[in-house]
Structures are given as structure tokens and as C-alpha cells.
Amino acid sequence: xxxxxxxxxxxxxxxxxxxxxxxxxxxxxxxxxxxxxxxxxxxxxxxxxxxxxxxxxxxxx
Numbered sequence: 001x002x003x004x005x006x007x008x009x010x011x012x013x014x015x016x017x018x019x020x021x022x023x024x025x026x027x028x029x030x031x032x033x034x035x036x037x038x039x040x041x042x043x044x045x046x047x048x049x050x051x052x053x054x055x056x057x058x059x060x061x
Contacts, residue, residue, distance in 0.1 A: 001025055001046075003038060011052075018047040 001020040005013045024042065031037035 001028075001042075002051075003042075014051040015048050016051060017042060018049075020046050 001017045001024075003015050003017065005015075007013070020042065028034060028037050028042065
């Protein structure tokens with residue numbers, strides 16, 4: 001799954017997540033808030049690689 005984050009300063013980021021089931025994608029698309037769904041259900045549950053190089057890796061906050 002590819003996810004793009006658009007930031008106000010123009011430093012958009014693209015991540016690719018590995019082995020995400022189709023059901024997870026469908027839940028993300030159906031979510032009222034895509035960002036909240038990603039934060040709560042995807043960001044640390046699946047292996048990922050940032051395809052851009054603007055930010056530090058995600059951490060568990």
C-alpha cells in the first residue's frame with residue numbers, strides 16, 4: 001500500500017507499507033479520518049519504507 005502525506009510546507013512524503021491486507025485498505029478508504037485511521041491502525045503495525053527523504057522514521061509516540 002502506498003500512502004502520501006501532503007504537508008503545508010510542500011515537503012510531501014510517500015510511504016510504501018508491506019503486506020497490508022486488502023481489508024485494511026478498504027477500512028482506510030471508508031474511514032471518516034484517513035489520518036486518524038492510519039495513525040491508529042497502520043503506521044506501526046506494518047513494515048514500511050519512506051520513498052521520500054524529508055523526515056525521521058515514524059516512532060511510537
